[in-house]
Amino acid sequence: MNLLKTILSTSVFAIASVALHAQLPAKVESFPVRDVRLTASPFKHAEDMDIRYLLGIDPDRLLAPYLKEAGLSPKAENYTNWENTGLDGHIGGHYLSALSYMYAATGNKEIKARLDYMISELKRCQDAAGDGYLCGVPNGRKMWKEIEEGNIRASGFGLNDRWVPLYNIHKIYAGLRDATLQTDSREAKEMLVKLTDWMIRLVSKLSDEQIQDMLRSEHGGLNETFADVAAITGNKRYLKLAHQFSHHTVLQPLLRQEDKLTGMHANTQIPKVIGFKRIADLEGNRDWSEAARYFWETVVNHRSITIGGNSVREHFHPADDFSSMLTSEQGPETCNTYNMLRLTKMLYETSADVHFMDYYERALYNHILSTQDPVQGGFVYFTPMRAGHYRVYSQPQTSFWCCVGSGMENHARYGEMIYGHKDNNLYVNLFIPSTLRWGDTQIEQQTAFPDEEGSTLVISPEKGKKEFTLLFRIPEWTKPEALRLSVNGKRQNVRVKEGYVSLNRTWSKGDKVRLELPMHLRAIALPDGSANYSILYGPIVLAARLGKQNQDGMFADDSRGGHIAAGPRLPLQ
Template sequence: MQPFALQDVKLSKGIFKNAQEVDLKYILALNPDKLLAPYLMDAGLPLKAERYGNWESSGLDGHIGGHYLSALAMMYASTSNAEMKTRLQYMVGELARCQAKNGNGYVGGIPNGKVFWERIHNGDIDGSSFGLNNTWVPLYNIHKLFAGLRDAYQFADNQQAKQVFIGLGDWFAELIKPLSDEQIQQVLRTEHGGMNEVFADLFIITKDKKYLDLAHKLSHRNLLNPLLAKQDKLTGLHANTQIPKVIGFEKIAKLTNNAEWSDAAQYFWKNVSQTRSVAFGGNSVREHFNPTNDFKKMLESNQGPETCNSFNILRLSMALFLDKNDISYLDFYERTLYNHILSSQHPEKGGFVYFTPIRPNHYRVYSQPSTSMWCCVGSGIENHTKYGELIYSHSDKDIFVNLFIPSVLNWQEKGIQLSQNTDFPYKNNSELVLKLAKPQTFSLNIRCPKWAESVKVRVNGKVQTINDQPSAYMSLSRNWKNGDKVSIEFEMKTHLEYLPDGSNWAAFVHGPIVLAAKTSTEDLKGLFADDSRMGHETKGKLFPINKAYAVVDDSGNFLSKIKPHKNLRFNLDSLTLQPFYEIHDSRYQMYFQTFDKKAYDTYQSNLKQKEAETLAIEARTVDKVNCGEQQPEVDHSYKGEKSDVGYDDEHFWRNTRSYISYQLQNHQKVGKYLEISTLDNINSDNIQIFINDKLIEPTKVDNKTLRINASDDEAIHIKIMAKNNIVSPRFYQFRILKE
């Protein structure tokens, strides 16, 4: 099974074409010189524009530039837009100039990069999940540049990008040459994107085995080994850190015919897609994998599945589909494409979503080109450039139709043009029209999705006898002529899809389309993000979950509560269900609890008090940091040495044998005290606590809680030092409270 090049598939009018055009405008709104500034600064070259703010000037300097290369290359391949090619050539040329100035193959935008990389080269390594020598995910950052240069070459045939890519790879090979395998694995503790994958790509491009050897070396054994043993060790791990590693495992497996590594990648995919993902295809809560048997925290959080995760799990799904020719990967790919990726961009104003909460009656935040430089903006500008990547695929002579998306396939090598005309999912049919230079014999294979029922296929109006098994291809083999038409008709039904933990929370899904209801436009604070460090998070209030809509029926026939209307609209009492990807600028509800009347009354009584307590403490909170979680710690300027993180007792935690520190904000000085919570009993003889560099004697509330009077400063810098190299307690939260 082979994919078609993006150049071979052009989108036609429809929801995906619109998303592509909106993304193109966003790409054009970004200033290449601002994105290049971190690279020029690091190379000691004059700036042509000041760098962007937000994440591009607070530690991840340059990461969007790498994504931008990929987006330009894929958008050019998909649309033939000349400005995309012009900008790509300019970006690559400037990066080549930086590389030449550095003189050793290196080019990067990482702050104080030369000093940082020299420390790594010398074996000076102190890393945790996202901080390597107190630098924010530097390998993750430079991976974006590696991937962008690869994509510029592979999708847009930019030969200069190929040379910069190889030069950067050779520099990195020399950088880690003195390191032992143990030291390399220590480096890989910190989020590093898909470094193993890009070195496998260097091998594909150059055929030089040294790059494949490096791909093996850069494969993180702490993740790989449990997967090889079919052990689920994912709960509590930072989700998007893991998925790119597995894409690399799969690529290396395919290149080396390593069945064990391929099995490990399949095990990971099945675990994440079937037991950790929600109806729209997303996974994780507050960026981490939640327990498979408890989605409660995801239901409560305003930080639901992260778009980057779905960006990467789709890349893995596509790789496994092409490798294994297993159509079940397409069922998940389609579900995630329509319901998460398509919904993650505002369809009119543009802007990308970071978190998609499943908390009832909550909402999402959209980026803006001038203010927002998050990771999900980087993957976001890529997401909507490449919708044509898997609509069709092919073998040596046969065509496979995988998705019902209006488009035109031009297989020039075979002299075949295939037009797909469809209003799916609003209409349950699609028409394929062939344009051939001469009659040809081949098989046209049309995917019969898992959700499709009563499928009928006609060729030039004549009904065909087909194998319409779900998650299989319907194969039409014949001598095709110019103008032949194939029509596909099917039925889609609505079903309830419960969360994987077996709870009574369910989503209404029509065919592959997840339905949701607009619930309110109240308090959509921060709907379009400002340039603040945490602008990607919602700022509006949390509405009580016990006030959410529920579906109550003593007979258990919950589907009977919805009534079809039109254009994929369904009435659910006072609510209107519609495709989730249509819902924007609004609070919404996607998941509904199902009850009989007695169970509903009991639930309401039990939940009301708990919800009130939770919302009350959030209302009293001025600022907080959840220790051991990547984004909250980055948002609060974490620094530390000899520190470990983990997940136990439903909490992420961080400890230290040296020190850890955070910067919290006591906005308008309304906070009265700082509360520190741990998982272990606190022995105050073994730690010292400093507030704004002053040694503090805290008050012990209980054996696992400390309280400190808030200082008179709006910025509160807290530093905890371990005495005599004795490991500290496991800290899980620091919270400033009003009273």
């Protein structure tokens, strides 16, 4: 049985280490995606499909909102859907991030040419603005001037009569950040710093209370990107800005380890917590780091289902009642899991706790990988948990939801958590066919997991021999006593410590390490204690196809609700 078919229908160079404060030390460092190349597997297929999707988009239509705001003539009209109804420009920022990751992950020259074009056109917009401003919010200048003067009218999805402009501008901040870190673009770095300086001037006359009032409006992960600018430049004033954009309505209950999430818009909160963790790591702030960990544990252990997703109709439902999850066609949102994986990565790196990787694996295989159609391409907004229902996939010329933006990025980032390293230790965390370049050593992982219950590493030091410790993650779904580990066919003693089995030796070119990981069936109940279960084999949540009839709008048009699978719903009994 091909298990994956049943579910399918951080940087090129490290952020500069800055002595802003005593930083939280990384216990495991993930490899930048440029050091990892995927080989034949469903993950590689998803990466290839994503390249096709990225190249199928007209960059001039994504750039149109930015050119209009800069007073320049657009070369094409805006795309439709969310891109011309108030959230104009948000996909342009995601697109920049996706191109940056994809070029780093593959070296694809067409992707690099598209990235260079995007940066050059965005730079033209910023230069025309003259003050560092770069955004696609329609008639944004008038709105930003009101905010600068203290005239703030905020609501959950609005700010001064615009659709979440802070969320919108965060996407271009993040895009420039990713272009800086993934591709070493000096132009992107200069643009990022100029845009951040513009924001400092914008809020310079506002009180902390006024800024907190403004943050009632969804604002993405602005605190994270400003902290990243602080790390990139070594300038403390950007860390001050990151603090100013940290929403205390969300932070304070987390510091007290109180779950106040019920009813809140889920993906509004997750990026804020990513920012809390990023600031904590730069400052060595263990209280904020623990707040982020508490949020993660609350969401993963009490508010998520087995595929790794959370929320119904975009909001956190009561933790003790998952009934809406089982009946709604608007189940877990892809953006939420995208951001939960980003938070998971950060928490794992400063703890080396394998429980983070167990969640990461399950969410990656069962949610993220499955949100791209493997034949036609396209990305999913909602994954209904309602039995027998279906999902809607985006199309390159019609669909510009938030989950299209994060979806473009998802399938370019598969390489970033397969392996990790610290000092002379190499960690193997995910069983995905790939090659790794680690200094002067190449590692090739050969596996058909999860159809194969194990994985083989081929180790090839350039200089013939190299001594290091190899650590395999032992997943929570296997039985340690059933493990089998061998080197060049010779059985090795197995001892599991802190979730890893380790092997230290001087490795020779062509050494083969084989780890066998027996899988078994198990049932996992919903967190609310109700008599509802998922059946898993290893990390894979099993599912069955129930036919293809009445899947209305399975490939979305450009209507406002085109991302919702609104066709007939089968009876639950």
